[in-house]
Amino acid sequence: MKIIKVKDKQEGSKVAFEIIEEAMQANNHSLHLGLATGSTPEPLYQEMIESPLDFSKSVGINLDEYVGLKANHPQSYHHYMEEKLFSKKSFKETFLPDGMQEEDIATKEYDEVLEKYPIDIQILGIGTNGHIGFNEPGTSFDSTTHKVALTQETIEANQRFFETKGEVPKEAYTMGIKSILQADKIILMAYGKEKAEAVALSLEGPVTEEVPASALQKHGNVTCILDEEAAEKLNNL
Numbered sequence: 001m002k003i004i005k006v007k008d009k010q011e012g013s014k015v016a017f018e019i020i021e022e023a024m025q026a027n028n029h030s031l032h033l034g035l036a037t038g039s040t041p042e043p044l045y046q047e048m049i050e051s052p053l054d055f056s057k058s059v060g061i062n063l064d065e066y067v068g069l070k071a072n073h074p075q076s077y078h079h080y081m082e083e084k085l086f087s088k089k090s091f092k093e094t095f096l097p098d099g100m101q102e103e104d105i106a107t108k109e110y111d112e113v114l115e116k117y118p119i120d121i122q123i124l125g126i127g128t129n130g131h132i133g134f135n136e137p138g139t140s141f142d143s144t145t146h147k148v149a150l151t152q153e154t155i156e157a158n159q160r161f162f163e164t165k166g167e168v169p170k171e172a173y174t175m176g177i178k179s180i181l182q183a184d185k186i187i188l189m190a191y192g193k194e195k196a197e198a199v200a201l202s203l204e205g206p207v208t209e210e211v212p213a214s215a216l217q218k219h220g221n222v223t224c225i226l227d228e229e230a231a232e233k234l235n236n237l
């Protein structure tokens with residue numbers, strides 16, 4: 001696992017962008033790019049938008065979506081991606097799980113997408129409890145796309161985006177840990193002191209389903225981009 005310490009998320013986003021740029025060149029600009037939501041990747045998407053890189057032969061595949069939110073709901077991940085990236089940079093195709101679809105259909109359809117478009121690079125943020133995508137603590141490392149009940153911690157962390165707590169969805173569809181680990185290369189970004197504990201447990205703690213991101217230790221090609229605060233609880237830097 002490669003750890004790159006950066007000054008702030010702007011610098012981190014430039015580092016992540018350069019990795020994507022290199023992979024675009026290596027893949028004849030036809031990349032299967034695994035995408036994430038949250039505040040962490042936002043400046044990376046800005047870098048992509050401002051760059052001359054042409055993604056029109058590339059495919060965007062997102063990690064997750066809330067259950068029960070229509071694509072045009074302002075807090076849906078469909079809407080987030082449209083607003084932050086897809087409306088400003090065109091891709092050949094883009095995919096997110098269908099939050100309005102029944103569980104068995106939504107998850108099966110998404111696994112088929114992942115089979116058709118194996119991910120070259122997966123972008124990841126991390127939850128304060130070590131979740132990746134919406135894989136909460138306790139998720140099997142063998143999981144493919146599935147429905148999850150969000151933990152109280154995650155519901156509270158997501159509340160800032162909704163007017164009331166009652167509106168925050170309690171369930172989501174997410175790519176599983178096994179699906180994430182199938183990516184050729186993974187870039188995990190984490191910024192801020194509230195991520196420090198999760199980062200240290202995931203990168204240096206035991207590999208356990210109780211810390212979903214610790215599964216990344218089993219993958220041979222992970223780059224972690226961390227700011228000072230997110231890296232502060234690591235021992236071996």
Ligand code: GLP
Binds near residue numbers: 038124
């Ligand atoms: C959500 C997303 C994750 C993301 C996490 C952290 O739970 N499903 O993919 O990594 O939030 O969000 P942020 O980057 O805003 O801290």
